[in-house]
Amino acid sequence: MTKVSHNNFTVKFANVNGTGSSSANGMFMKSIFRMGIPVVGKNYFPSNIQGLPTWYEVRVSDKGYLAPSGSVDIMVAMNAQTYDEDLAAVEPGGYLIYDSSWPREELMIRDDITVLGVPLANMCNEKFDSARARTLMKNTSYVGVLAALLEMDTKVIEQLLLDTFGDKKHLIDANKTALDMGFNYAKENFKCPLPYRAKPINKTDGYIMIDGNATAALGCLFAGATVGSWYPITPSTSLMDAFSSYCSFYRKDKKTGKNNYSIIQAEDELAAVGMALGAGWNGARSFTPTSGPGISLMSEFIGFGYYTEIPTVIFDVQRTGPSTGMPTRTQQGDISLCAYASHGDTRHVCLYPANPEEAFYLSVEAFDLAEKLQTPVFVLSDLDIGMNDWMIKDLEWDDKFKPDRGKVLSSEELEEMENYYRYLDVDGDGVPYRTIPGTNPKGSYFTRGSGHNRFGGYTEDASEYQDVVDRLLVKWETAKTLVPKPAVSFSKNNDIGIISIGSCDDAIREARDIMKKQGQKMNYLRVKAFPFTKEVQKFLDAHKTIFVIEQNRDGQLAKLLISETEVDAKKIKSIRLYNGIPIFPKDVVEKIQSDLKAGKAA
Amino acid sequence: MSYIKKPKIIRDNDPRNKLGMTFDDYEGVMSTLCAGCGHDSITGAIIQTVFDLNIEPHRMIKLSGIGCSSKTPAYFASQSHGFNSVHGRMPSVATGANAANSELLCIGVSGDGDTLSIGMGQFSHAVRRNLNMLYIIENNGVYGLTKGQFSASADIGSTAKKGAANLQTPIDPCSVAITLGATFVARSFSGDKDQLIPLLKAGLMHRGFAMIDVISPCVTFNDHEGSTKSYMSTRETKREAVYTDYIAPFSEIEVQYEEGSSLEVDLHEGGKVLLRKTDDSFSPLDRSQSINGIKEASDKGEILTGLLYINESQPDFTEVENTIDGALNSVSYDDLCPGSKALNKLLDNYK
Numbered sequence: 001m002t003k004v005s006h007n008n009f010t011v012k013f014a015n016v017n018g019t020g021s022s023s024a025n026g027m028f029m030k031s032i033f034r035m036g037i038p039v040v041g042k043n044y045f046p047s048n049i050q051g052l053p054t055w056y057e058v059r060v061s062d063k064g065y066l067a068p069s070g071s072v073d074i075m076v077a078m079n080a081q082t083y084d085e086d087l088a089a090v091e092p093g094g095y096l097i098y099d100s101s102w103p104r105e106e107l108m109i110r111d112d113i114t115v116l117g118v119p120l121a122n123m124c125n126e127k128f129d130s131a132r133a134r135t136l137m138k139n140t141s142y143v144g145v146l147a148a149l150l151e152m153d154t155k156v157i158e159q160l161l162l163d164t165f166g167d168k169k170h171l172i173d174a175n176k177t178a179l180d181m182g183f184n185y186a187k188e189n190f191k192c193p194l195p196y197r198a199k200p201i202n203k204t205d206g207y208i209m210i211d212g213n214a215t216a217a218l219g220c221l222f223a224g225a226t227v228g229s230w231y232p233i234t235p236s237t238s239l240m241d242a243f244s245s246y247c248s249f250y251r252k253d254k255k256t257g258k259n260n261y262s263i264i265q266a267e268d269e270l271a272a273v274g275m276a277l278g279a280g281w282n283g284a285r286s287f288t289p290t291s292g293p294g295i296s297l298m299s300e301f302i303g304f305g306y307y308t309e310i311p312t313v314i315f316d317v318q319r320t321g322p323s324t325g326m327p328t329r330t331q332q333g334d335i336s337l338c339a340y341a342s343h344g345d346t347r348h349v350c351l352y353p354a355n356p357e358e359a360f361y362l363s364v365e366a367f368d369l370a371e372k373l374q375t376p377v378f379v380l381s382d383l384d385i386g387m388n389d390w391m392i393k394d395l396e397w398d399d400k401f402k403p404d405r406g407k408v409l410s411s412e413e414l415e416e417m418e419n420y421y422r423y424l425d426v427d428g429d430g431v432p433y434r435t436i437p438g439t440n441p442k443g444s445y446f447t448r449g450s451g452h453n454r455f456g457g458y459t460e461d462a463s464e465y466q467d468v469v470d471r472l473l474v475k476w477e478t479a480k481t482l483v484p485k486p487a488v489s490f491s492k493n494n495d496i497g498i499i500s501i502g503s504c505d506d507a508i509r510e511a512r513d514i515m516k517k518q519g520q521k522m523n524y525l526r527v528k529a530f531p532f533t534k535e536v537q538k539f540l541d542a543h544k545t546i547f548v549i550e551q552n553r554d555g556q557l558a559k560l561l562i563s564e565t566e567v568d569a570k571k572i573k574s575i576r577l578y579n580g581i582p583i584f585p586k587d588v589v590e591k592i593q594s595d596l597k598a599g600k601a602a
Numbered sequence: 603m604s605y606i607k608k609p610k611i612i613r614d615n616d617p618r619n620k621l622g623m624t625f626d627d628y629e630g631v632m633s634t635l636c637a638g639c640g641h642d643s644i645t646g647a648i649i650q651t652v653f654d655l656n657i658e659p660h661r662m663i664k665l666s667g668i669g670c671s672s673k674t675p676a677y678f679a680s681q682s683h684g685f686n687s688v689h690g691r692m693p694s695v696a697t698g699a700n701a702a703n704s705e706l707l708c709i710g711v712s713g714d715g716d717t718l719s720i721g722m723g724q725f726s727h728a729v730r731r732n733l734n735m736l737y738i739i740e741n742n743g744v745y746g747l748t749k750g751q752f753s754a755s756a757d758i759g760s761t762a763k764k765g766a767a768n769l770q771t772p773i774d775p776c777s778v779a780i781t782l783g784a785t786f787v788a789r790s791f792s793g794d795k796d797q798l799i800p801l802l803k804a805g806l807m808h809r810g811f812a813m814i815d816v817i818s819p820c821v822t823f824n825d826h827e828g829s830t831k832s833y834m835s836t837r838e839t840k841r842e843a844v845y846t847d848y849i850a851p852f853s854e855i856e857v858q859y860e861e862g863s864s865l866e867v868d869l870h871e872g873g874k875v876l877l878r879k880t881d882d883s884f885s886p887l888d889r890s891q892s893i894n895g896i897k898e899a900s901d902k903g904e905i906l907t908g909l910l911y912i913n914e915s916q917p918d919f920t921e922v923e924n925t926i927d928g929a930l931n932s933v934s935y936d937d938l939c940p941g942s943k944a945l946n947k948l949l950d951n952y953k
Binding site: 034208209210218221222224226227229250251253254256258259260261262263264266267268270271272273274275276277278279280281282283284286300301304394395396397398399401402403435436437438439440441442443444445446447448449450457458 | 925
């Protein structure tokens with residue numbers, strides 16, 4: 001490989017977890033970002049505290065593609081346990097960097113790549129005294145090596161060190177030493193730079209690097225959520241961590257210093273959602289973040305919330321199922337579960353952000369929808385969105401925004417009414433009026449998950465029961481007019497369409513570009529919400545073939561489309577990529593093209 | 603309609619409380635429990651309690667789980683918001699409701715099945731949090747709605763209606779609650795309103811988690827000979843450890859007790875609990891004496907009743923959480939949203 005590639009390559013770091021590698025890897029990625037080059041990082045980490053293999057993949061892409069490329073150009077192989085697979089993963093013509101402090105050349109034989117040994121441990125043992133520093137600084141040193149090999153702007157890295165460590169001068173000094181050590185070793189021993197180079201451009205102004213759990217937490221903060229209840233579960237835990245840290249700064253009462261929020265670590269997910277419902281019922285904006293196993297546990301209460309019409313927001317940061325599955329791998333396996341969670345006839349409003357940017361805006365919207373529709377609303381993110389750092393546009397906030405609390409009667413309004421009944425469909429949109437406890441004695445009503453009639457009374461009467469559940473269907477129709485519309489890219493010249501969901505978006509965007517170059521153009525719709533709006537039906541009607549692409553084994557979105565729209569099921573071609581790794585554009589292309597070929601052959 | 607509204611008849615000479623409300627104003631819909639059910643007596647005692655305490659009904663919420671006991675919040679205080687949640691999960695709903703607005707009084711009604719089996723986890727954690735609520739267990743040792751299975755509070759040897767004896771160790775809610783750190787634990791009997799009403803008053807006014815285990819016989823499935831939770835058995839075996847009076851704020855103490863035998867505990871809301879011990883070796887201010895007393899009585903086949911433990915000095919849930927003093931659900935949105943300037947500044951951290 002002699003052709004020079006600027007800003008278009010993937011570096012993968014193979015580490016042992018618990019060795020502090022993630023800060024160094026993050027530093028590498030952030031430096032690229034600060035050089036103005038679009039970049040994305042994917043963390044493939046174990047469900048473990050210390051000692052197991054972990055990988056971090058940084059894709060540098062001048063075109064701004066944010067899906068993992070699916071290939072590795074430079075491997076930083078720091079974990080002897082995984083040398084074999086790391087060596088095998090490098091693209092022909094690529095590079096592998098390893099710690100040559102111990103002679104292991106015989107393990108690193110591949111003719112079609114270049115292996116670069118750097119005595120990282122030896123250098124760090126000479127320079128640093130403590131065991132911890134020796135371990136940590138090896139990581140910083142390989143960033144130095146990469147800086148030389150990729151011709152990175154070292155001033156950017158140094159500034160990042162200053163910003164990261166602030167007044168901790170000893171840390172700045174140690175990291176600077178380690179960086180220089182790696183940089184100088186590479187300069188002296190290798191032909192720098194490699195054909196892969198990071199060249200400053202100006203494509204990251206107006207962007208931030210952030211994960212989707214942090215942005216979802218910001219959404220909760222800005223939406224005015226005050227009660228958050230939760231039970232720790234990967235990969236949703238950092239959502240509440242982020243909310244807590246934002247609240248400790250932005251939500252202190254000015255006079256007393258007390259909290260304008262309540263974060264409750266529950267005893268389990270059953271309690272977490274019970275608290276969220278209790279708070280929603282009592283007039284607070286409430287939410288609970290969890291992952292798939294938590295939704296399973298919450299299901300009884302979710303049906304209760306649906307039937308008793310209590311607003312709350314449930315974040316499902318999806319991970320790989322079934323059962324415990326792979327807690328640190330991503331999937332979109334809860335689409336069916338959340339759409340219909342709980343026994344009996346229940347259907348729930350679900351929002352599907354594609355990235356951390358949407359996780360912010362849709363989480364704000366979720367709180368409005370929950371209150372406008374008086375029902376639990378799901379935000380289905382996933383581990384990839386929630387825990388990986390993405391490059392997204394600067395988040396924006398309109399100070400004119402006022403939360404829409406829906407149909408809540410004030411004390412004055414209640415005073416003017418002769419009688420108040422909780423479940424009367426006064427406006428014909430299926431959404432009744434609610435009252436907040438403590439407002440006015442005339443607003444009292446009894447919330448119950450047992451059969452109730454439109455007046456809020458207990459019932460076992462057939463028609464009274466049916467009256468209420470049928471009215472909930474009217475509300476469902478109203479929901480279709482309120483939920484966010486899909487993102488659509490459409491040209492009437494194309495008769496093939498792609499429908500997808502959530503974090504598949506970037507892989508599909510890139511796959512469409514690849515196929516377009518090959519002369520195969522396709523339209524694209526990404527659903528942002530369930531129930532499906534009329535735009536989804538229109539898109540389904542407009543195409544002869546529709547590829548539905550998603551990250552689960554059973555084609556849950558495809559099935560939901562077939563059962564919840566008027567589409568002819570034969571038009572749907574389900575493409576499923578569900579191994580726990582974010583999907584690669586090339587796999588999307590390959591699956592679509594092989595399906596099209598098979599269709600032609602038949 | 604499958605529920606019956608009670609006809610409201612107000613007579614001119616009906617007694618009125620300080621709010622001008624009659625006893626009827628604190629009633630709910632007609633009970634659908636069996637005639638003679640202990641739970642209905644407890645409902646009556648609750649109505650008397652909130653009437654006497656001049657509670658504004660809309661400033662109180664009433665919650666429950668599932669079961670016969672959990673039906674009862676519909677039978678009192680119809681002007682209070684009610685919440686009949688799912689089985690065993692009322693404590694979590696109460697926790698969320700309390701977080702949203704800690705200014706409302708909260709009464710939770712549960713049963714022995716709802717609390718000690720399916721709801722044991724949530725019950726324990728509500729105790730741990732010292733959630734500010736009155737938690738009443740209407741305890742009859744049996745599952746009524748499913749027709750007569752033993753519950754976790756059934757005593758060893760107590761027999762079911764068809765004669766089978768329970769062989770499993772009972773869970774005593776009072777000992778459990780005290781062990782878990784509850785700050786107000788009492789036991790009473792549905793057939794003893796004189797004892798129950800002052801306990802309900804004190805429990806409702808207590809700051810923190812107040813649990814009252816009320817033996818409340820099930821006339822249909824557990825009131826036969828051989829049952830240790832029948833009316834007859836309870837009357838015979840209960841022994842009052844401490845006589846309890848609730849003294850409202852600014853009122854005189856009218857009773858005189860012998861020196862040394864009585865204690866006063868100031869409640870956070872300004873009232874007092876006046877206690878008269880029946881036994882020198884037992885003090886409701888001492889956790890280990892209380893647990894020992896319950897155990898010793900139980901070993902003798904007695905049910906120890908009265909206020910068994912009180913600690914008014916522990917911070918409650920919202921205090922521990924450092925939540926604002928007022929209602930969280932009425933903080934204005936302007937005070938909740940940091941605004942665009944703050945957001946823009948925050949984004950610098952992610953550049």
